[in-house]
Amino acid sequence: MTPEFWISIATLIGAVIVTPLLVAYISRSGKRTDAEAARLLQQQTWARQDAVADKVEQVRVQTEIVAKQAEIAAKLLVENQETVAAVAKESAKDTSDKLTVIHTLVNDKLTATIKKVIAATLGKVDALEALDRAMPSPETKAAILAARAEIADDEATLKERATAQGIAEKQEKAALLK
Numbered sequence: 001m002t003p004e005f006w007i008s009i010a011t012l013i014g015a016v017i018v019t020p021l022l023v024a025y026i027s028r029s030g031k032r033t034d035a036e037a038a039r040l041l042q043q044q045t046w047a048r049q050d051a052v053a054d055k056v057e058q059v060r061v062q063t064e065i066v067a068k069q070a071e072i073a074a075k076l077l078v079e080n081q082e083t084v085a086a087v088a089k090e091s092a093k094d095t096s097d098k099l100t101v102i103h104t105l106v107n108d109k110l111t112a113t114i115k116k117v118i119a120a121t122l123g124k125v126d127a128l129e130a131l132d133r134a135m136p137s138p139e140t141k142a143a144i145l146a147a148r149a150e151i152a153d154d155e156a157t158l159k160e161r162a163t164a165q166g167i168a169e170k171q172e173k174a175a176l177l178k
Contacts, residue, residue: 002062002095005059005062008055008058009055012048012051012052012055016048019044019048020041065095066095069095069099073099073102100172107161107165110161111158111161114154114157114158114161115158117154118151118154118155118158121147121150121151121154122151124147125144125147125148125151128140128143128144128147129144132144
């Protein structure tokens, strides 16, 4: 449970204790009739019940959001190491901050994987070019062109990811300054 949840519960408990005392004081002072006091008490009871129902609904919605975020994070972290799993466990404590950390780790892992794919494809191009020099064929030339196109696509993806990450970091810094 988050600190905000407990603060909300404490506030509600405080309201439940203070409201009847206030109504009793007003009733004793003679400023209100018994009927007015009863009506006021009933209205306050309904207001408290409505507030509690609203808080319960907010907690339910937040719980669903956290559950969905945890599910997504778990799927993304299947291939990551134990350190990332520890970060995912901590994300339940402070969802907003920790999901940012998880997002960064997953992006780094994906970026590293794309770089490994590019390196492997470059090795494939070198081998295909050596084969083409030894035994030229249209199929080999087509495979070389396809591999180079794959490298270009992966490099474009890396560039787009870097741009998007830069924008996200600027927005995050701007949000922190507000």
